[in-house]
Amino acid sequence: MAGNSYGTLYKVTTFGESHGEALGGIIDGCPSGIELDFEAIEVEMARRKPGQSAIVTQRKEPDAVQFLSGIFEGKTTGTPIGFIIPNTNQKSDDYSHIKDNYRPSHADYVYDQKYGFRDYRGGGRSSARETASRVVAGAIAKQMLPEIKINAYVSSVGPIHLETPYQDLDFSKIESNPVRCPDEKSAAIMEEYIRDIRKQGDTVGGIVSCVIQNVPVGLGEPVFDKLHAELGKAMLSINAVKGFEYGSGFSGSEMKGSQHNDLYNPDGTTQTNLSGGIQGGISNGMDIYFRVAFKPVATIMQTQDSLDNKGNITPMTGKGRHDPCVVPRAVPIVEAMAAIVLADFYLINKTY
16 A cells, blocks of 8 residues: 655655554654654644544544654654554454445445455544544644644534634634634534434534644745645545635635735735635745535444445444544644645755
8 A cells, every 4th residue: 555655855654553553653854953842742632532522433542642763852853753652442343244344435445446455443544543643743843833823623514604704713712612613602503513413323524724824935836736735635635525725715716806816015915815825836924724624424323225345235334433523623633734734845945
């Protein structure tokens, strides 16, 4: 299986399966001399880990990171940073009923067809548990770029949308509720909706919005390595993501150029920011903002038809511990991938 690495200079490789001994990763290219705040890394991991509230999967994992290399006396050494995250709460028997069955909208069928083998325990490598390693790499990337502020939050759950512009939101409230929506009224409605969906044995999707502030001018490479192209690739690599838009996004297609153009101020800033902080694939110093759409989790606690490995259509009911809505736990993953992209371009910029 190829495709387990991301990045050019700040390069992250992840390994491990949902129900294996451990997940882990190697971060190559991290500069030396960065004094790491390990508590901050733990906070990021706690935001992603399962079992943190009543509206997420109840799998209990401490997600404690064990660093194996690349750090000495609390500082990065410039050598590869190796780490593992032990799995401590596997319940592989929860998946014995799908040993010979392909779950609808999961990776089961395509993995089996491509590799001639699949780890049916929690989806193996296709499990969203793989993203724990990304959060470690993203937490370190954030500490490489302390001036840049990255804030992601839940802006919709199913049909419930937060319409407030991000400029009017208090990002300090993102962690004040289990949904991770900075608007308390909307968060309460979203939470109740997720609870109701869970009672039905169903799941629901949603949108995570992200705002990146204090980005210097000049990150991103024209043509194929545009900043927004890499952000899009990074976000679309996250499990369950179905869409990505930045700046005005799809709504910009309905506007006239006279409405959409961001006119300049004398200092190079712009009067509006429909470009989303990126022009010509390069950051322009304005806020970068984008939205990431997540589908409903595929495993539902209802009976649906599935396909077995003999070609038979058979009924199957989901079992195990699953998120009724993935977006609350996806918030730190979106931030982590954004940080990895920016750290990579930051280092590329230093080569000029």
